[in-house]
Amino acid sequence: MSEVAPEPVVLAIMTAGSRPEIPPLDGVELRFAEPDQTAEALDGADALLVWNFNGTGLDAAWPRAGNLRWIHINSAGVDRIITPQIVDSKVVVTNARGVLNESIAEYVLALILAFAKDLPKTLTLQQAHTWQHRPTQRLRGTRALVIGPGAIGRAIGALLGRLSIAVDAVGRTDRAGDDVFGRVFAPAALPQVVGDYDFVVVAAPLTEATRGMISAEVIAAMSPAACLINVGRGPIVDEAALSSAVQSRAIRGAGLDVFENEPLEAASALWTDANVIVSPHMAGDFFGWEDELLNVFLDNLDRYRHRKPLRNVVDPSLGFVPHDTDEPPTHTDAAQPTPGVS
Amino acid sequence: MSEVAPEPVVLAIMTAGSRPEIPPLDGVELRFAEPDQTAEALDGADALLVWNFNGTGLDAAWPRAGNLRWIHINSAGVDRIITPQIVDSKVVVTNARGVLNESIAEYVLALILAFAKDLPKTLTLQQAHTWQHRPTQRLRGTRALVIGPGAIGRAIGALLGRLSIAVDAVGRTDRAGDDVFGRVFAPAALPQVVGDYDFVVVAAPLTEATRGMISAEVIAAMSPAACLINVGRGPIVDEAALSSAVQSRAIRGAGLDVFENEPLEAASALWTDANVIVSPHMAGDFFGWEDELLNVFLDNLDRYRHRKPLRNVVDPSLGFVPHDTDEPPTHTDAAQPTPGVS
Numbered sequence: 063m064s065e066v067a068p069e070p071v072v073l074a075i076m077t078a079g080s081r082p083e084i085p086p087l088d089g090v091e092l093r094f095a096e097p098d099q100t101a102e103a104l105d106g107a108d109a110l111l112v113w114n115f116n117g118t119g120l121d122a123a124w125p126r127a128g129n130l131r132w133i134h135i136n137s138a139g140v141d142r143i144i145t146p147q148i149v150d151s152k153v154v155v156t157n158a159r160g161v162l163n164e165s166i167a168e169y170v171l172a173l174i175l176a177f178a179k180d181l182p183k184t185l186t187l188q189q190a191h192t193w194q195h196r197p198t199q200r201l202r203g204t205r206a207l208v209i210g211p212g213a214i215g216r217a218i219g220a221l222l223g224r225l226s227i228a229v230d231a232v233g234r235t236d237r238a239g240d241d242v243f244g245r246v247f248a249p250a251a252l253p254q255v256v257g258d259y260d261f262v263v264v265a266a267p268l269t270e271a272t273r274g275m276i277s278a279e280v281i282a283a284m285s286p287a288a289c290l291i292n293v294g295r296g297p298i299v300d301e302a303a304l305s306s307a308v309q310s311r312a313i314r315g316a317g318l319d320v321f322e323n324e325p326l327e328a329a330s331a332l333w334t335d336a337n338v339i340v341s342p343h344m345a346g347d348f349f350g351w352e353d354e355l356l357n358v359f360l361d362n363l364d365r366y367r368h369r370k371p372l373r374n375v376v377d378p379s380l381g382f383v384p385h386d387t388d389e390p391p392t393h394t395d396a397a398q399p400t401p402g403v404s
Numbered sequence: 405m406s407e408v409a410p411e412p413v414v415l416a417i418m419t420a421g422s423r424p425e426i427p428p429l430d431g432v433e434l435r436f437a438e439p440d441q442t443a444e445a446l447d448g449a450d451a452l453l454v455w456n457f458n459g460t461g462l463d464a465a466w467p468r469a470g471n472l473r474w475i476h477i478n479s480a481g482v483d484r485i486i487t488p489q490i491v492d493s494k495v496v497v498t499n500a501r502g503v504l505n506e507s508i509a510e511y512v513l514a515l516i517l518a519f520a521k522d523l524p525k526t527l528t529l530q531q532a533h534t535w536q537h538r539p540t541q542r543l544r545g546t547r548a549l550v551i552g553p554g555a556i557g558r559a560i561g562a563l564l565g566r567l568s569i570a571v572d573a574v575g576r577t578d579r580a581g582d583d584v585f586g587r588v589f590a591p592a593a594l595p596q597v598v599g600d601y602d603f604v605v606v607a608a609p610l611t612e613a614t615r616g617m618i619s620a621e622v623i624a625a626m627s628p629a630a631c632l633i634n635v636g637r638g639p640i641v642d643e644a645a646l647s648s649a650v651q652s653r654a655i656r657g658a659g660l661d662v663f664e665n666e667p668l669e670a671a672s673a674l675w676t677d678a679n680v681i682v683s684p685h686m687a688g689d690f691f692g693w694e695d696e697l698l699n700v701f702l703d704n705l706d707r708y709r710h711r712k713p714l715r716n717v718v719d720p721s722l723g724f725v726p727h728d729t730d731e732p733p734t735h736t737d738a739a740q741p742t743p744g745v746s
Contacts, residue, residue, distance in 0.1 A: 164542065164544055165540075165542045168517065168520070168521070168542060168543055168544075168567065169521055169540075171513075171517060171567075172514075172517035172518065172520070172521040172523060175510065175513060175514035175517055175518075176514065176517075176518065176523060178510070178514070179510070179511055179514040181514060181518060181523065181681075182527055184681070184682075184683045185524055185527055185681065187684075188675055188681070188682045188683075191670045191672075191675045191676075193666075193667035193668060193684040194684060195684045195685065195686050195689070196686060196689075197686070197689040197690055197691050197692075197693060198507075198511075198686065198689070198690060198691070199690065199691060200506065200507045200510065200690035200691070201510055202506055202510075221566075221567070224563075224566040224567075225510065225513075225563070225566075324535075325535035326535060328533045330533075333530055333533045334533075339523075339526070339527065339530070340526075340530045341526045341530075342529075342535045342536060342537045343537065344537050344538060344539070344540065347537070347538075347539040347540070348539055348540060348541065348542035349539050349540070349541060349542070350539075350542075351539060
C-alpha cells in the first residue's frame, strides 16, 4: 500500500453556471471559487482544479500560492492558464489530454466533408426551395496536412487516413513518417510544402513556436483549391490574412472553431463569408464531456493522494505534454509533485 | 483471340446538355438520340446506352427493339428504366455498379456528421453573428442501420464502421453478420429493431420489395434521437409520414437526397424544416464521375464486341445485380448476351 498524504486542500475555480456534479471526496477539503475570487480562496490550497480555460486570476493571486503543488487544467490547451510564475515554479501542471481527441477529430472531418460535399450551399439553396444539382468532391485521394502531430493531431490524421486521404504533418522537427503521417515536416518547410494539400488542419497548441505559424506567407502559398481548418488556437493563424485570402478566393474556404479573440467580434468579416464556417470553440465538447473531464481529474487526485505519478503532466515551458502520442500515458508522462515547493 | 462481333449499332440516349466526350470507337456505329426520339433511332440498334436515368422513351419504342441485345444503364438504380417488356425479354441489362459507392458513402457520412455536430444550426447562428456554444454528439459508440446491404450499403457500412459506429443492416433475408455488418435482419424485423439505432440509412434499390419499406409504422418505431438518411430512392420511404415525424419531433431529423417526386415540389414542407437537409439527388456525383461512368460502359462495350462476359449484369426481375458485394465482379455477375433475341 502506498503512503497517503494528509488531507489536501483542493481549490476548484469554476463559474457558477458551469459547475459539474463532483462526488463526495473523503479526505479532501474541496473549495470553490469564481475566477475573480481566486486570491482569497488560494491561501493554504495544495492543488488547483481549473475548470474554465478562459482565465483563473492566478497571475495576481500568485503571492498566496505558497502551498500550491499541483494545477490540473480541464482542457488540452493550457495557453490561457500558464503564467511565467508557473513556468519558473516547481508546481506540477496536468491537463485533460485524451478526452477530446476523438470528438475533435470527428469535428474536423465534419468540416472537411461539409466543404467537400458543398453542404453550406445546399442549405442556402434549401432555404430558397431551389433544386440545383452539382457534382462535389470525393475525398479519396485528396491530401491533408495536420499542423501539430500531438495526441489530437494524431487522432485527426488517423481518422482522415481511414477515408483514404493522404495525411502528412508539420511538427517541431523534420522526421520520417509513421503509421499515421506519411511524413512530418519542420515548420520552416511550410511555405514550400503547404501548396500540395487540399486541407490544412491546425491542431497545435499555442506556444511561442506556433504563434503566427500560419502567416500571410503560408496562406499565400496554399492551393486555391484548399481549405484551412483551425481547431487549435486562433493566434496560430494570421486571421486578417486568412480573411482576405478567403474573400479574394485565393483559397477555397476556412472552417474555424477558434479565433484570435473569443467570442469572435460581431463585426468580423469571417461571419459573413459564404466560404467560411464559424463555430464557437465547441469542436471537442461532446454530450457527457464534462463527466469524462471530471474523471481525468479525479483519477489524478487519487494518484496525488497516494503519491503515485500523475498523468498528463504538461511541460509548462513547452505548453503541452511532451512525448505526446495517442498511446496510453507512460512513465515519461508521469510525475509526482514534490511536497512543499512552489 | 476471341471472336469479334460484326460492327454493332449502339444507340446512346442522352440529353444534349449532358453529353459526355466519347472517344472514337472503331468498328462501332454510334448513334445519339434525345429521350423523346428513341423510337426513330432504335431501328436496327444492337445495344443501348442510357445516360440519363430519368427516362428513355423505351416503353413506347419497344416494337422497334427487335435487334436489341444489351442495355447499359449509367447509374446504380435501374428502377426508372426497366420495363415489363425488358423483364420478359432476353435483353441483357448492365449498370454502373461500383463507380459511386465510395462517394455515396462519403456523402452519407457528411450528413450524419452534420446532424451529430449540429452544423445546420451553427450556420444559422453564423448568419446572425451569434456565438452560442453547444455540446454535440460523439459518433463513437452510436449505432447505424443500413437498409440495403448491396455494394453501396456495404461501402456505407464499412465507412461508418471506421468511425467506431456499430453497423447492422436490413437485407432480403435474415443472416449472421460479416466483416461490415454486425448482423443482417429480414425486412419483417424492421418495426422491432429500428428503435435501437441512432442513424437509419436507406441505400436500397427501388423494387416491389422495398417500395414503402420505411412505412409510417417503421418511422413511428424509430428512436426520438434518431435521424433517417435516404440516398436510395424516394418511394422506399413514406415521405408524408416522415415529414410529420420530423415536424412533431418524433424523430430528430432527416437527410434526404432522393424523393418520391424529383425535383422535390417547391411547396413541400421538407424544404422548410430546420431538422431536414434536402439535397438534389447528387450524393454520388463527384467531380469526374461522368468519365468514370463512361469507362464502365466502354469496358463493357469492349467485352460485348469480343463476346466476353459483361460486368454488372442486372437481374431485371430483381432490379439490381445479384450477389452484390464490394468485391470485383466474378463469374456470377457476368453474362454474355445471346445474339438475335429480344
